Amino acid sequence: MITITGLIKSFGAQPVLDIPAFTFDAGLVHAVTGANGSGKTTLLRLIAGLESPTAGSITVEVPPEEMVMCFQNPYMFHDTVLGNIAYGLRVRGVDDGGQFARAAARALGMEPLLDHRARNLSAGQKQKVALARALVLKPRLLLLDEPFANLDPEGTAQVLAALAGLRASGATILIVTHILAAGISITDRVVRLEQGRLVPDAERTIFDGTVIEADGHAVFQIVNGPAVRVVTSKRGPARGIMAPTDVILSAESFPSSMQNMFKGKVTRVTAAEGLVQVTVDIGRPVRAHVTPESCQTLGLVPGRPVWVMFKATAVEVY
Amino acid sequence: MSALLSPILVSLETACAATLVCVLVGVPCGYVLAVRRFRGRQPLITVLNTLMAIPTVVVGLFVYTLIARRAPLGSLGLLFSVPAMIIGQALLALPIMVVLAHTAFAAVERGARETALTLGAGPGAVTMTLVREARFGLMAAVAATFGRLIGEVGISMMLGGNIAGYTRTMTTAIALETSKGEFMLGLELGFILLAIALLVNLGLRYFQGLGDE
Numbered sequence: 001m002i003t004i005t006g007l008i009k010s011f012g013a014q015p016v017l018d019i020p021a022f023t024f025d026a027g028l029v030h031a032v033t034g035a036n037g038s039g040k041t042t043l044l045r046l047i048a049g050l051e052s053p054t055a056g057s058i059t060v061e062v063p064p065e066e067m068v069m070c071f072q073n074p075y076m077f078h079d080t081v082l083g084n085i086a087y088g089l090r091v092r093g094v095d096d097g098g099q100f101a102r103a104a105a106r107a108l109g110m111e112p113l114l115d116h117r118a119r120n121l122s123a124g125q126k127q128k129v130a131l132a133r134a135l136v137l138k139p140r141l142l143l144l145d146e147p148f149a150n151l152d153p154e155g156t157a158q159v160l161a162a163l164a165g166l167r168a169s170g171a172t173i174l175i176v177t178h179i180l181a182a183g184i185s186i187t188d189r190v191v192r193l194e195q196g197r198l199v200p201d202a203e204r205t206i207f208d209g210t211v212i213e214a215d216g217h218a219v220f221q222i223v224n225g226p227a228v229r230v231v232t233s234k235r236g237p238a239r240g241i242m243a244p245t246d247v248i249l250s251a252e253s254f255p256s257s258m259q260n261m262f263k264g265k266v267t268r269v270t271a272a273e274g275l276v277q278v279t280v281d282i283g284r285p286v287r288a289h290v291t292p293e294s295c296q297t298l299g300l301v302p303g304r305p306v307w308v309m310f311k312a313t314a315v316e317v318y
Numbered sequence: 319m320s321a322l323l324s325p326i327l328v329s330l331e332t333a334c335a336a337t338l339v340c341v342l343v344g345v346p347c348g349y350v351l352a353v354r355r356f357r358g359r360q361p362l363i364t365v366l367n368t369l370m371a372i373p374t375v376v377v378g379l380f381v382y383t384l385i386a387r388r389a390p391l392g393s394l395g396l397l398f399s400v401p402a403m404i405i406g407q408a409l410l411a412l413p414i415m416v417v418l419a420h421t422a423f424a425a426v427e428r429g430a431r432e433t434a435l436t437l438g439a440g441p442g443a444v445t446m447t448l449v450r451e452a453r454f455g456l457m458a459a460v461a462a463t464f465g466r467l468i469g470e471v472g473i474s475m476m477l478g479g480n481i482a483g484y485t486r487t488m489t490t491a492i493a494l495e496t497s498k499g500e501f502m503l504g505l506e507l508g509f510i511l512l513a514i515a516l517l518v519n520l521g522l523r524y525f526q527g528l529g530d531e
Binding site for chain 1: 426429430432433434435436437438439440443447450451453454
């Protein structure tokens with residue numbers, strides 16, 4: 001869908017973005033994470049054609065009118081909410097008497113506000129108007145800058161449902177965010193912007209499965225993997241996410257407050273910013289960060305058996 | 319009665335016509351200044367800001383030297399006519415209109431333009447959107463321009479010549495009546511002028527209020 005080749009973007013001497021080659025595949029939801037000022041927004045603006053690359057190229061496979069970008073602090077036209085949502089239809093000469101716009105507003109719970117002046121809304125409501133304004137156009141590529149930043153849990157759920165609907169239609173969605181957790185349930189690929197480069201997110205462990213009730217506890221049955229004890233009120237299909245710093249590696253099992261203990265085998269050992277990232281297969285890969293000293297003491301090399309432990313609360317369930 | 323009515327009508331006619339010229343020329347100029355990036359743009363904005371404070375008599379003198387009987391454009395016979403006053407007033411207020419239109423467009427330029435672009439608007443639709451978004455600022459610019467011109471005296475006197483029933487405006491009439499000692503007529507015209515200025519300012523406040531919404 002989006003092919004980046006030899007991209008360099010500088011605003012001064014130092015390049016903000018330096019991406020030799022990267023492809024965002026069509027039909028998937030991509031999340032781009034990274035610290036503030038890592039160039040996430042610049043990347044989106046480049047893809048949207050609002051900025052030109054200093055060098056290299058970005059090829060987008062859809063025509064500009066089928067691509068829509070939503071800004072983090074969206075601009076509201078001096079008009080009603082309905083007028084704002086119908087804007088893209090108006091410039092395309094579509095006159096449906098506001099039907100599509102009403103449907104898009106309904107999906108995001110904005111219907112009662114249709115006649116309000118858009119500029120008087122709260123930041124979260126403006127973000128929903130901006131999303132409705134984009135969804136009404138049924139874009140094949142949707143670029144979202146921090147779409148969950150100002151939303152309450154209900155708003156987040158409405159936005160996620162709307163995005164899931166768009167994904168089901170085969171659209172490609174690119175979400176730029178520093179709060180990955182909110183969008184993780186609909187995300188297919190996570191990439192990180194680090195020092196101006198896009199790298200696949202190889203840190204967090206993400207697994208899909210089903211949360212079931214067993215002996216009054218929540219148990220996450222991972223697809224083609226082990227069952228993990230979690231803490232959540234959710235039941236049914238879910239996605240779990242676990243930070244590598246929450247995973248403990250040990251040569252032997254020992255009694256502790258940790259509910260999850262699995263014997264596995266080290267498959268990969270790589271350096272990770274002063275730490276060592278160890279991938280252990282426990283029926284599916286789990287990633288842990290340990291200090292170089294621990295790595296040496298435990299003798300962590302590929303093929304070595306090791307215990308993997310983590311608390312039930314270490315897994316965030318969405 | 320015509321001693322009172324005629325100057326009012328001449329004042330309104332002159333100021334309205336000059337404001338219209340300023341809108342037709344100044345709004346597109348303000349748009350270009352706000353949207354396009356070209357060499358000399360910043361110096362030009364500085365010059366326009368300076369010209370906003372130009373004394374009316376300087377503009378009067380400048381136009382006089384162009385349209386006086388023996389001047390380059392003297393053959394047009396414009397001196398001491400309403401069109402001469404309109405030309406002078408339009409030149410006086412054009413920098414005000416351009417600067418205020420630029421400010422109105424600049425306030426919405428980036429957000430509105432990028433939003434329109436990312437929602438699939440073509441170049442024509444983007445321009446229409448920007449004019450629509452800047453409409454309250456533009457209305458305020460029109461009100462400010464008109465307000466500057468309705469009370470103007472230097473140009474009206476120098477280029478109009480204060481001819482009774484023809485180029486005598488409210489301000490030149492007040493100046494004349496006062497010098498004749500006819501304070502009553504001067505005061506009446508003065509209050510009417512104040513009332514018009516009040517209306518213009520109420521309009522200005524109204525549009526600025528709408529823009530803040």
